[in-house]
Amino acid sequence: MSTSGSIDPGAPEVAELATEVEGALLSAENVSKIFGGLVAVNDVTVAIPRKKIVSIIGPNGAGKTTFFNMLTGLYKPSRGKIVLDGADITGHRPDKIMAGGVARTFQNIRLFSTMTAVENVMVGQHARMRAGLIGSILRPPRVGREERGTREKARDMLGFVGLETKTFDELAINLSYGDQRRVEIARALASEPRLLLLDEPTAGMNPQESEVLTTFMKRLRDELDLSILLIEHDMKVVMGVSEHITVLDHGEKIAEGDPATVRANPRVIEAYLGKQG
Amino acid sequence: MSAINSNLESFRNWKHANLAIAVVLIGALAIFPLFKPPLDGFIDDCVLALAYVVMALGLNIVVGFAGLLDLGFVAFYAFGSYAAGWFASDFFSSINGEKGIHIGAGTFASTLPGIHLNFLLVLVAAVIITSIAGMIIGLPTLRLRGDYIAIVTLAFGEIIGRFAVNGQIGGFKYTNGRQAISPVDALDLPLLKEFDSAFSIRGYYWVALTMVAFSLFVNFRLRDSRLGRAWIAIREDEVAAVSMGIPLVKTKLMAYAAGAAFGGLSGAFLGTYFNSVNANQFQFAFSIFILSMVILGGLGSIWGTVLGAITLSFINSYFIPDVFNGIPGSLGLDFDLTQLSFGIFGFLLVMVMILRPEGLLPEKRRRLELKEGIGADEAIVEVRA
Structure with missing residues (x-):
């Protein structure tokens, strides 16, 4: 996994920092998830602005999917608060959260x-x-x-x-395989969501297919006014589409900001490539 | 690809085919008792088979559609039968100053003490009681999956069976246990009056046939509805289902309630038909008997369930006792073949599982899945994803 992919000429303009919770469509505030003795997600705060595409990246086992599962109600956060459009939805049932306008796809279709x-x-x-x-x-x-x-x-x-x-x-x-991914996205869109959570949508796709998906995500944002939260390993996709990126490692937020900032962050490079020397 | 397309084409024609088959079949079935003696043994076997079809269709909603393995279905048979026992007999003989309560009851029943409701009202009562019982029994299983659901429902089936045998409140045996509640009012509906049930069972046959038609209608409607899709979605993948906005608790409870209602419908009918409600009827083996019908026919398949129920019912009440019972004797063996009934069922089920694991008339989805050999790909998709 390379963090130094070629710089996208059409890099998105820098969005306002998403950590500012006010006015966000969905925000997770100091959320933790503890399984027995394992802290899967520790004190993470992420805010998803309206009509923006934001990403969560991090190495395998960083707690990204656990975080997703808390946002969608499959897991109840051990600590912290999740707010959708001003309403506290912490610990609500997944079907209620879905009805409230948060739809998702899965890492394994x-x-x-x-x-x-x-x-x-x-x-x-x-x-x-x-x-x-x-x-x-x-x-x-x-x-x-x-x-x-x-x-x-x-x-x-x-x-x-x-x-x-x-x-x-x-x-x-x-x-x-590609059509199954499409159907899964269609299934999520059919619920008329305001926020779409995509869990590694390009997994198993070739570069052309990933490209198509990237364009499609932008279309969703612009045509359907959707916010998209993306978990993704393909850095080309992440850097090309995200307006804001949050980096998790070992369950903790180690960096966030626009793609350029995150790419240059030494802790991010360390998390992905290991310490130098 | 063309093979798949032709399969799809046949799907589209299926709906019409279903309808045509139903109309012709029910027409032929409706008139055949007129060509038989009014108390014919074969009609008796048919009445039982039809009643079991209704039950199996109910269980198919729970097990086949929603994928909730229920091993305690006998509980709903019991509740349904007791609805008939309580609301259409002289069991509560002291009620209303021994004058009894009568609502739309037949001419003879109206003269008796106890509660006597019209048969249709008894059915309504049975449906209400069993739907509620179904939801109550379903509640503790909601947090469970697969085999664990089976164990809890099995336990509930046994508990209800025990209550049927021993239940009493303050010394009053509300089920009358093995002494049975009897006699239960005979069928007395306006159009069927001329076929006095003491001399003819044709009336019962037609009522049972109507109940089957009604059950089929409801099953098809439910399968092709928002609720039916939700049940199948839960069966396929509970996590995905709840993430797509399907409330698990409500949807599962509806499956239990709908399934139980058919058990109660059929139970109330059988209580009336047998003219008595005896705690001995409500054994664990009965749950397995009905479940076998669903599995034999094809889990989730409506026509399959019908076929499975008729097949097993006839094997049980016709082929084993009437047709093949002479076999042990002719081989110089001295036993009654009916003692081997469950051994024979077991053998048949094992044979079906080996020769035709999808059931006799599998659900279209499963059939296609097996035909196209798609099951093999599933593992690959999992690995790639």
């Missing part, structure tokens, strides 16, 4: 493998639908409309992420 691409994306809209047990059985016109609308939107969303129409009704498990 977690599609519902025996459901079709369209059905997967329809599941993503669960929190935006209303049909209950009785409604599902009796299927009054309202539920029928909702069901059709959901399917329609799922297809639109799959088109938006660039899936070919003929693969819409394939089982997720039959899709190519």
